[in-house]
Structure formats: C-alpha cells, structure tokens
Amino acid sequence: MLFAVRDIAGGYGAIHIVKNISFDLDAGETLAVLGRNGMGKTTLLRTLVGLADRFAGEVKVDGEPLPARNPRPFARLGITYVPDDRGVFPRLTVAENIRLARLSAYAQTEVDVDALFPELKWRARQPAGTLSGGQQQQLAIARALATGPRLLIVDELSQGLQPSIVEALAEALIAVTRHNRLALILVDQNPKLAMRICDRVMVMQRGEVVAAGPSATLGADERFLDLLIV
Numbered sequence: 001m002l003f004a005v006r007d008i009a010g011g012y013g014a015i016h017i018v019k020n021i022s023f024d025l026d027a028g029e030t031l032a033v034l035g036r037n038g039m040g041k042t043t044l045l046r047t048l049v050g051l052a053d054r055f056a057g058e059v060k061v062d063g064e065p066l067p068a069r070n071p072r073p074f075a076r077l078g079i080t081y082v083p084d085d086r087g088v089f090p091r092l093t094v095a096e097n098i099r100l101a102r103l104s105a106y107a108q109t110e111v112d113v114d115a116l117f118p119e120l121k122w123r124a125r126q127p128a129g130t131l132s133g134g135q136q137q138q139l140a141i142a143r144a145l146a147t148g149p150r151l152l153i154v155d156e157l158s159q160g161l162q163p164s165i166v167e168a169l170a171e172a173l174i175a176v177t178r179h180n181r182l183a184l185i186l187v188d189q190n191p192k193l194a195m196r197i198c199d200r201v202m203v204m205q206r207g208e209v210v211a212a213g214p215s216a217t218l219g220a221d222e223r224f225l226d227l228l229i230v
C-alpha cells in the first residue's frame, strides 16, 4: 500500500483537532476530503505530512511507519503537499520556481508541466508574485508535479479562482492522476468539483469522518450533501 493511515489523531500542542481517521490510498487512487469551514480538513493534511502534531495512530508509506511531526522524509518518499496559500516564491520567476522544485525530485514519475500548463510556459520569466491567483495555483501544482511525486496532496484547489481556470486545473489533475497513476488527496470547498476529480470522498465534521465512499454513490445521496451545506 502506497499510503496507509490508521486511527490518527492530530492538532497543535495541547489542542486536539482531528481524530479516529483511517484510510488507504494506492497508486492512482484519488480521495476528496470535504467538510464545512473549520471542520479540520487542513489540520488533517498537516498531520499527515508531519506539519502538525500527531497524538495517536500511524501513517505508513510502502508499509513503513513514519515518525510524527517530521515533514522531511516526504519529498524523498514521493509525497508532495500544496498548502492552501500555495507556497510559491513570489520574487522568483516561474521558471526558477519550477527549477527549484525539480532539485528535490523524487523522479518516480516524469510529468511534462509545460504541456499541462502552457500558460506558465509563456510566463517563464515573470516573477511568480505578479501572476494572477489562478496562475499561481497552476504554478503551485506545477512545482508539486515537478518533484515527480507518487502522491499529491492539495489543500483548497479552487478557492477564490475564476471558473475557467478552475476548469483547467481540474482537467490537468484528472489527466495527470490517470496517465501517471498518481495518487491524490484533494481538499476543496466545491463538492461537485472535488467529486468529479476524485473517485472517493470523505466528509469531516468536527475533526472526524462522518461519511465516506465512492463519489458516484455519495454524490447522489441527499443526506450526504446535507452534511456540506453551510
């Protein structure tokens, strides 16, 4: 199993925010994490990649348990995380941002980011800080893919972006997960979008998973959609 999560609890210092979370993800599998604001989605992702405290449970990569609160092994293991603020270097150009990401390449998968995001190719010499929000999100995903990951974790793909660019990002993620057997964990506020990109979904409420299953089944279930109404 590429990525196995067993009964984890996580948070910050003495503050416990997520608990009892378990799931498996194999190569090419895609999982959407949904839930209203403040339900613990970001904290879950941060706990998974060692950026928040893990109080209980196990995270295993290829069957090997990882230490809690240590983000360092993840790049080497082919796991890459795009935070909700996107995390690009604003003063560096688009090309420099991507080149830096390649330095930490795991190089399991070779993704042609120029073909995936032609807009970035034209803007190679532009400082990342001068890009639109949508272009910055493209760059954040391009940087993540340039590390040659096996598992991509994205927090808030579409937040604040125009529909046309969201569509381009969605198509890129669908293409790259299928063609490269890339696993994906995606958090997004738009359930329809997240369930279109991902085969499976889980819904969080107050730090716990309250519903989980195939997108095709849950997307048609009104009780499930009620859990997401703000």
Ligand SMILES: Nc1ncnc2c1ncn2[C@@H]1O[C@H](COP(=O)(O)OP(=O)(O)OP(=O)(O)O)[C@@H](O)[C@H]1O
Pocket: 012, 015, 017, 035, 036, 037, 038, 039, 040, 041, 042, 043, 044
């Ligand atoms: N660094 C922190 N220290 C303490 N509490 C935090 C910290 N970050 C988040 N929290 C709290 O943890 C809870 C879950 O927040 P989290 O950001 O994980 O939710 P979320 O589902 O990602 O929300 P959103 O939809 O707004 O992104 C909230 O009550 C929040 O106030």
Ligand SMILES: [Mg+2]
Pocket: 041, 042, 043, 084, 155
């Ligand atoms: Mg969040």
